[in-house]
Amino acid sequence: MASGGPSESPPGEASPPAPEKSYKQWERFSAWVQAICIVTFDLELGQALEAVFPSTAKLSEEDKTNICYLAFPDSNSGCMGDTQFHFRYRHIPHDHASPSTSHSKYNASASVAALSNRNYLYGYVYFRQVKDPSLPRGYFQKSVIVLSKYPFVNFFLTVCRMIAPEFFDNGSLSIEAAIHEIDHWPEPVTGEIVSLPLLGTVLQAQIPGDISLGNASILQSICSTAVIPCVHLNNLFSCFSNCIYHIQLLWELVLIGEPIVVMASSPETCSQMVHALVTMIMPLIYCGEHRPYFTIHDTEFKEYTKTTQPPPPIILGVTNPFFSKTLQHWPHIIKLPEPANKAGVYTQYEPFLLKDKTIVKKLLKGVQTNRPEEVQSALLRRHLLELTQSFMIPLERYMSTLMPLHKNISPYKAAPSPWPFRHEAFIASLDKSGPQLTTGIKGNWEGLYRRFFRSPNFIGWYNTRQKAMNEKLQVLQLEALSEADLRRWVADKQEVEVVDMLIKIRCKLDKCKSQNVRLSDNVHRQLQRRMEEIVCTLPEDLRSVLEIKPS
Structure with missing residues (x-):
């Protein structure tokens, strides 16, 4: 079959791979959700963790204990039928490393009310309690919990409300389908309406950008009925x-x-x-x-x-x-x-x-x-x-x-x-x-x-x-x-002072990058030129040590 036809053009093009191919499995899932948990009532153990999706999700024993205790109403005798709520608890990250790229990028532009905090987890719960004479206690009691670092209360309660009934009706295959769909969602971004497919429905959500004193009117513009209104706000x-x-x-x-x-x-x-x-x-x-x-x-x-x-x-x-x-x-x-x-x-x-x-x-x-x-x-x-x-x-x-x-x-x-x-x-x-x-x-x-x-x-x-x-x-x-004009500045400077200036400029640029400080591309290019200009004044051996070559 000859390449280059309409149906064969994508494979034949020398274009970069599709965005989803550049992600590891569950990387985009974890950009939104830590895990989806099922908690049930066990006659011997009480509230017990039945399943965690995906199976690779990392939860400590302390996490599991907290989730089990918080997954059911304290006094559930009055909570017949379906109940939705959310909780928040202290969470110790397992890797003790810096936050993931997606969370850091999101936090750099998010409004204060919707910031991700890796030291806390939010649990969004859908609890069902119904009479069932076939069970020893006469009741069916189970919770579906969506765990996330984000305080998107309105959004994740909606997600949980879509996933849980499907699970209760069709079992774990529905959650497997949901987590695979979430793993294809774009990373959380602020200010844009994103379309998020989930179990036959396309959710449209908008995460607010910087709600500061200068642009607080965004509160009104984000509350649109065409999207999940105000992902982090409630009634x-x-x-x-x-x-x-x-x-x-x-x-x-x-x-x-x-x-x-x-x-x-x-x-x-x-x-x-x-x-x-x-x-x-x-x-x-x-x-x-x-x-x-x-x-x-x-x-x-x-x-x-x-x-x-x-x-x-x-x-x-x-x-x-x-x-x-x-x-x-x-x-x-x-x-x-x-x-x-x-x-x-x-x-x-x-x-x-x-x-x-x-x-x-x-x-x-x-x-x-x-x-x-x-x-x-x-x-x-x-x-x-x-x-x-x-x-x-x-x-x-x-x-x-x-x-x-x-x-x-x-x-x-x-x-x-x-x-x-x-x-x-x-x-x-x-x-x-x-x-x-x-x-x-x-x-x-x-x-x-x-x-x-x-x-x-x-x-x-x-x-x-x-x-x-x-x-x-x-x-x-x-x-x-x-x-x-750094060329004039170096005229009466010792080599050690020139090297010190180069190192300081490089350190400042690295610091801006690591701390997500917004420096314009033009300033960045200008600084590169300034470094190239003054490195010409240094001996060749110093240039190689500094790994800066004039263009």
Whole structure:
């Protein structure tokens, strides 16, 4: 058969192999999912791991124990039928190496609310409990768990909702089919709509890019019905519908990193509420600990139930009635509606800000007029976004004043460091550039900022901004170096100084590459030329040692 015909053209072309051929088996699967687990109830062992897909997935014994305990509702007598929820637990990576390329690349461009953290795993659970007289206990109890490093709650609960019923109806072959399809998905990318085939359906999902103060409006654009809306966000109004009057109080508690426990009758309710709390201060990242579903078997159980010391900055979701006694010393308790408990927010906290009644009235009117929950959630999300922006803009503005002036950046000296953040100097700036410029909410903003300074959220925000500023200064210094006249500079320099300059330029370029610092191709090419220019001034033996040859 002659080559070159229409059906034979691809093999005949000298083109690179198809992208999927350049990946190892399960490499793209692991870019999205750590493993898919099946947990069942064993009469002798209790909750036991029945299967792991793919079979090559690496899970430690501690991982397996955590997954088994978290895979079933604490008190599943009331969870008949199908229940979905998610959990999060500490995970020790097996290789102790740096994160995979796909995770590093994704994190470099992802929004703070959707970052991958290799030290934690999320479990997305589909639990089924139905009566079955043929079984010893009279019930069929089994869970399908999708494990991932990503907090894509909306997305992975959808994936699990597609996989689990197929498994219950058709057995493990359906999961084998699913994992092979996932292994052909493109790597997670931000800002683009990706099509992801799964069991006869094509999912369309969009992972948000950088949701910062400058482009927070992306929150509205990503919530499209054509895709899985907001892969990392849930139905905010549904979660807070029983505590609408306390929305602003809860926002303050989360903002300043106060310990909060959510008590509910089902893991579905408590895990959704914890996730709603964590994301209510977006675009600011919540830097405290959070456990959407926490049980008495958790390794941190003793630490969190101690009465001899204050609880750490953490948000816990619990369902076991035992916690109503062991955590009664916690300062802030949210009880969600259930037969035995009266719903409400139990706290002695005095808010710093006066309550904004406008949003409460707007949401209550929506309830009276049967406004769709999606619209209610969008209204609430926008209100919280604007409130967080009003709080953060003065901090961002002050932080920008700590950046050294461009004229102080020399191509021949190390890049300068940002000026230190001085709390009192920031407080003094509030009179002229405080939140009053962007919001009508009154109150003790200064007191709220002072509490915020003591929280992990401030430390996380400041470290992120300082890192970004240092990277910017490094780039500016390299740009200045790329435009400098190094031939004139070397004229009166010793060989050792010239070699030192070459090594420094090379190290800076390597550092930019390893830390995913965005350096333009033009600057990179210019720096290569600068190195070639000054290497000509060195003896041949030094050139060979430095492995730089002038073009």
